[in-house]
Every structure is written in C-alpha cells, then in structure tokens.
Amino acid sequence: MSTIAKAFELLELFTDARPRLGLSDVQRLTARDKATLHRHLVALEKIGFLEQDSETRAYCLGPTLTRLAGMRARTVPEVEMVRTVVDALSREAGELVHVSRLRGFDLVDVYHAEHHSHPVRVSFDAYGLPPLFATASGKAFLAFSPASKLIEALDVPRTWVTPENPPDKTALRDELDAIARCGYARSRDTLRTGVSSVAIPLFDANHVAVATCAIAFPTARGGVDAEQRLAGLLMAAGAEMSRALGGDVPRNVQDIWTANYEKAAL
Amino acid sequence: MSTIAKAFELLELFTDARPRLGLSDVQRLTARDKATLHRHLVALEKIGFLEQDSETRAYCLGPTLTRLAGMRARTVPEVEMVRTVVDALSREAGELVHVSRLRGFDLVDVYHAEHHSHPVRVSFDAYGLPPLFATASGKAFLAFSPASKLIEALDVPRTWVTPENPPDKTALRDELDAIARCGYARSRDTLRTGVSSVAIPLFDANHVAVATCAIAFPTARGGVDAEQRLAGLLMAAGAEMSRALGGDVPRNVQDIWTANYEKAAL
DNA sequence: TTGACTGGTTCATTAAATGAACCAATGGCT
DNA sequence: AGCCATTGGTTCATTTAATGAACCAGTCAA
Numbered sequence: 001m002s003t004i005a006k007a008f009e010l011l012e013l014f015t016d017a018r019p020r021l022g023l024s025d026v027q028r029l030t031a032r033d034k035a036t037l038h039r040h041l042v043a044l045e046k047i048g049f050l051e052q053d054s055e056t057r058a059y060c061l062g063p064t065l066t067r068l069a070g071m072r073a074r075t076v077p078e079v080e081m082v083r084t085v086v087d088a089l090s091r092e093a094g095e096l097v098h099v100s101r102l103r104g105f106d107l108v109d110v111y112h113a114e115h116h117s118h119p120v121r122v123s124f125d126a127y128g129l130p131p132l133f134a135t136a137s138g139k140a141f142l143a144f145s146p147a148s149k150l151i152e153a154l155d156v157p158r159t160w161v162t163p164e165n166p167p168d169k170t171a172l173r174d175e176l177d178a179i180a181r182c183g184y185a186r187s188r189d190t191l192r193t194g195v196s197s198v199a200i201p202l203f204d205a206n207h208v209a210v211a212t213c214a215i216a217f218p219t220a221r222g223g224v225d226a227e228q229r230l231a232g233l234l235m236a237a238g239a240e241m242s243r244a245l246g247g248d249v250p251r252n253v254q255d256i257w258t259a260n261y262e263k264a265a266l
Numbered sequence: 267m268s269t270i271a272k273a274f275e276l277l278e279l280f281t282d283a284r285p286r287l288g289l290s291d292v293q294r295l296t297a298r299d300k301a302t303l304h305r306h307l308v309a310l311e312k313i314g315f316l317e318q319d320s321e322t323r324a325y326c327l328g329p330t331l332t333r334l335a336g337m338r339a340r341t342v343p344e345v346e347m348v349r350t351v352v353d354a355l356s357r358e359a360g361e362l363v364h365v366s367r368l369r370g371f372d373l374v375d376v377y378h379a380e381h382h383s384h385p386v387r388v389s390f391d392a393y394g395l396p397p398l399f400a401t402a403s404g405k406a407f408l409a410f411s412p413a414s415k416l417i418e419a420l421d422v423p424r425t426w427v428t429p430e431n432p433p434d435k436t437a438l439r440d441e442l443d444a445i446a447r448c449g450y451a452r453s454r455d456t457l458r459t460g461v462s463s464v465a466i467p468l469f470d471a472n473h474v475a476v477a478t479c480a481i482a483f484p485t486a487r488g489g490v491d492a493e494q495r496l497a498g499l500l501m502a503a504g505a506e507m508s509r510a511l512g513g514d515v516p517r518n519v520q521d522i523w524t525a526n527y528e529k530a531a532l
Numbered sequence: 533t534t535g536a537c538t539g540g541t542t543c544a545t546t547a548a549a550t551g552a553a554c555c556a557a558t559g560g561c562t
Numbered sequence: 563a564g565c566c567a568t569t570g571g572t573t574c575a576t577t578t579a580a581t582g583a584a585c586c587a588g589t590c591a592a
Contacts, residue, residue, distance in 0.1 A: 004309040019341030043270040061338035069335030072327035075285030
C-alpha cells in the first residue's frame with residue numbers, strides 16, 4: 001500500500017465520535033507499528049493536516065484541510081455552481097441541505113449548507129460510511145438506477161455495521177419502486193435517531209444518477225406536511241442542480257417531479 | 267523528504283489561478299519525475315484528495331477535503347467556538363470575516379464566514395502565501411508582537427513575489443507603531459486591487475499574538491467612516507474571539523480597543 | 533509523415549519506510 | 563518509598579516501497 005494511502009487512513013480515524021487521538025489511540029485503532037505511526041503523524045502535522053495540542057499531545061484534524069476545502073469550493077466549477085443553488089435551497093428550506101456524489105459505492109459530500117436558524121448537527125461518517133440502502137440519499141440514487149446497481153451495492157463488503165438492517169431484498173425493491181413513483185426518498189431516524197431526511201437523485205449528461213441532494217431535518221419538526229414541503233422544494237430545484245453538475249434530468253423523472261411539486265405548492 | 271510531504275506539495279499546486287492541472291502541468295511546476303508524479307496523483311485521487319476529469323484527464327482538488335474540513339469544523343472545539351463568533355460578526359458587518367492563525371511565518375485560515383448579501387471573492391494563495399508585512403492581518407500580528415518577530419519575518423525566504431513592496435524597514439516600523447496605538451491594521455488594494463481590509467490580532471493564554479481576525483470589503487464601499495465602523499466591530503469582538511481560542515487579550519491592548527470602539531459607537 | 537505534444541507504464545536501482553528494542557516521563561497503587 | 567502500567571517519542575539495522583530513465587500509445591498541427 002502506498003504511504004499516501006496509509007497516511008490518509010490515519011486522517012480517517014478522526015471522527016465526530018473521537019476527534020482527538022493520542023499516539024497510543026492511533027496505534028490501538030490501526031494495529032500498526034508505533035514508530036511508523038508517529039512519523040506519519042508528525043509528517044501530517046508538519047503539513048497542517050493534523051495539529052497537535054502542545055499540552056495533551058493529542059492530535060486532531062488540522063487547518064490546512066479548511067484551506068484546501070475552501071480552495072476547492074472556490075475553484076472547482078462543479079462545486080461553485082452547486083454551491084449557489086444549495087445555499088438558496090438551504091435558505092428557503094431553513095434546514096441542512098447537502099449534495100453528495102457517488103464514489104465507488106459511497107456517497108461523499110460535495111457541498112452542504114446549513115441555514116443558521118436552527119442548527120441540526122448531522123454527522124455522517126462516525127464509523128465508516130453507511131451502505132446506500134440505509135440512507136435517503138442512497139435510496140434516492142438506487143431507485144433511479146438500473147436494478148443491477150442494487151445487486152452490486154448489496155454485495156459490497158462494508159465496514160459500517162448496520163444497526164439492525166438485514167437488507168430484505170424484496171421489501172427493499174418495493175420501497176425503491178415506490179420512491180421511483182413518488183420522485184423522492186425519505187428516511188426517519190434511521191441514520192441517527194431524531195434526524196429525518198428527504199432526498200432526490202441528480203443526473204449526469206447521460207441521464208444516469210450520479211449524485212444526490214438531501215434535506216435533513218429534526219424528526220420532531222417534520223410532520224407529513226413538512227416533509228412534503230421539503231420534498232417539493234427539492235424536486236423543484238432538482239433540474240437546476242443536475243444542470244449545475246453538467247447533467248440533465250431524464251424526461252420521465254422530470255414529469256414526476258413537476259407533477260408532485262405543483263401539487264405540493266397548492 | 268517524506269512521501270507524505272511530497273504528495274502534499276502536489277496539492278499545494280492547485281490554486282485559484284490554476285485550479286485544474288494535467289500531468290504535464292504538474293511536471294513543469296515541480297520539475298520532478300513524471301512516473302512518480304503520476305503515481306502520487308493517482309494515489310491522491312484514490313483517496314479523494316484530487317479528482318480527475320474523465321474527459322480532459324486534468325486533476326483538481328477532491329471531495330474528501332470538503333468532508334475532512336467539515337469534520338474539523340464540527341469537532342475541533344477551537345474552530346467550533348470561533349465559528350459562532352465569526353458568523354455573528356460576519357452577519358453584523360455584512361462582509362467577509364476570516365480568522366487566521368500563525369503557522370511558521372504564514373497566516374493560515376482557521377475559519378471564515380461571508381454574509382450572503384454581497385459576495386466579495388477574496389482569494390488568498392494565488393502563488394504562495396503573502397509575507398506578513400503585506401497584509402492587514404500580518405501587520406496586525408506584527409504590530410502586537412515583539413520587534414524580533416519582524417526581523418525574523420523579513421528574513422524568511424518567500425515564494426510570493428511582492429508586487430512592488432521593497433519592505434522599507436523604518437517606514438514599516440512606523441506603520442506598525444501606528445497600528446499598535448490605534449488598535450487595528452488596515453490595507454487598501456494591496457493584496458488584490460479593489461479589496462480593502464481591517465484586522466486585529468488575537469492572543470493566546472500568555473498574551474502572545476498567535477492569530478488574527480480580519481474583515482475584507484470592497485474598497486469602493488469603504489470610506490473612512492465605513493472602515494472605522496468595521497474596525498470598531500472587530501475590536502469589540504476581539505476579546506471574545508481570543509477567549510474562543512483559549513486565550514486572553516493583554517490589558518493595555520484591551521484598553522486601546524475599549525476606548526476606540528466606544529468612540530466609534532458614538 | 534513528421535514531430536511535438538499529451539497521459540500513462542515498466543523494471544532495475546536506490547532511497548526511504550519500517551519495526552523491534554529502547555528512553556524518559558507520568559500517574560496511579562500498594 | 564517502590565512498583566507497574568501507562569504515556570509520547572527515538573534509534574538503527576533491515577527490508578520494502580519509492581524512484582526515474584526509457585518506453586508506449588494516442589492526439590493534434592504543420
């Protein structure tokens with residue numbers, strides 16, 4: 001394995017659950033040699049990917065990440081464009097909006113925006129990324145992808161331990177069909193109790209689902225009508241977001257969306 | 267040099283000026299071997315620090331940076347605390363506010379917030395980071411640091427080509443003295459034409475300046491009164507921000523700030 | 533056709549990463 | 563006091579992984 005990948009694995013250890021790790025912690029988590037780990041940690045600290053508390057000697061994620069992420073947000077046109085749309089959507093919805101893109105069989109954050117009014121802390125990768133069929137975003141993606149994708153997705157080995165999710169294939173298939181009909185996916189308290197979300201897929205130029213946009217909101221605040229309102233906003237913005245990514249929404253999906261958000265607006 | 271550092275240097279090549287680089291571009295910029303560079307680029311792409319446009323084959327900064335930066339923003343208490351203060355300040359000022367911290371002789375972004383009303387795109391590292399004495403933030407830092415810091419700062423070799431800034435030591439010393447007296451530093455069109463800013467230092471627990479907070483605004487929008495208003499906001503929030511970093515403002519500086527922003531409020 | 537570009541690959545050489553053993557300091561606990 | 567288990571960090575002989583000159587293949591313009 002390349003040293004770069006090894007060093008990166010160290011960065012991945014820092015999660016919401018354990019944001020500060022000492023040398024020994026890292027050693028326990030990786031079961032690698034202490035000397036090597038120490039050198040890697042120092043190297044990462046030198047370049048600002050980690051920083052070390054001079055008192056406790058513990059490491060945490062460093063400021064360079066902020067800088068580079070900002071650079072990406074400014075310069076990568078894809079993100080730049082999505083950003084304006086997502087910011088607007090976030091203001092309108094008053095909730096956390098995030099766009100993720102498929103990378104292998106994981107959905108990784110492209111950009112997210114949270115309206116200031118009521119901060120909902122939604123943390124993603126506590127211990128690895130959840131499987132596609134466990135999140136609204138993932139289901140939105142699968143529902144608008146060829147069936148073969150689901151088969152593949154189910155076969156991919158995962159670090160994430162599903163919290164009581166024996167993926168029942170037929171039930172899942174039914175749910176995905178329902179999502180394809182109503183235009184958006186939903187989840188309640190599945191990823192994190194108290195957090196619900198609605199999600200739609202975003203499409204590339206070939207009308208293939210390659211990304212997702214989701215709105216997360218506290219379950220307590222989201223009745224059926226609230227959920228439908230948010231889903232309506234999502235579907236109304238769906239075309240613009242796909243276009244921001246350089247893609248386009250398939251005709252049949254656009255028809256479903258148009259019908260649904262017009263209904264929601266009434 | 268460690269492989270980690272080498273790979274990191276590649277990431278540093280991606281700037282606002284040139285956000286997308288092909289293999290050959292990278293080779294020209296680094297004068298390193300193509301094979302090695304290619305392997306590094308691929309490794310960085312695998313972990314999502316870069317991403318490659320499948321059509322143009324060019325690389326740009328990747329989505330993992332966004333994810334990790336978000337993780338840091340959420341989990342590192344220092345950032346978390348600064349965040350709330352900076353967000354508030356940004357809303358009040360209606361301008362871009364950013365907090366940077368000293369790292370070697372560079373100021374690196376800890377957190378920044380931009381009020382949505384009028385977006386000012388202020389890009390920092392076009393070709394390396396500017397020297398301390400060329401920015402409001404840097405001058406704010408130097409003015410409240412022992413004189414030896416300035417001597418050191420002037421001696422540090424820099425990649426940044428100063429755009430007509432032969433650092434005249436006595437003039438600089440005079441300016442820094444003036445800053446120390448009035449409580450904040452200012453710059454007009456120095457870093458980027460059309461952009462002005464005001465800045466104050468932030469102090470650690472030992473009353474040593476270790477960071478800065480600056481407000482950037484379009485020169486066109488900033489008359490003398492506007493500048494003083496922003497500087498007043500900055501000085502009023504200075505104590506809270508230093509405390510958010512776990513530090514404290516020296517008595518004499520606090521006195522200057524208190525006197526000045528009370529004057530500005532009248 | 534040629535030549536100058538791309539991005540990407542091979543494989544012998546070499547330099548850098550590795551890890552067992554070792555320090556030094558800290559913090560309980562008898 | 564002494565002791566044992568921690569902690570973060572370092573050394574240096576060994577080995578593994580990084581390196582780079584040369585090489586492919588594709589693209590574009592002259």
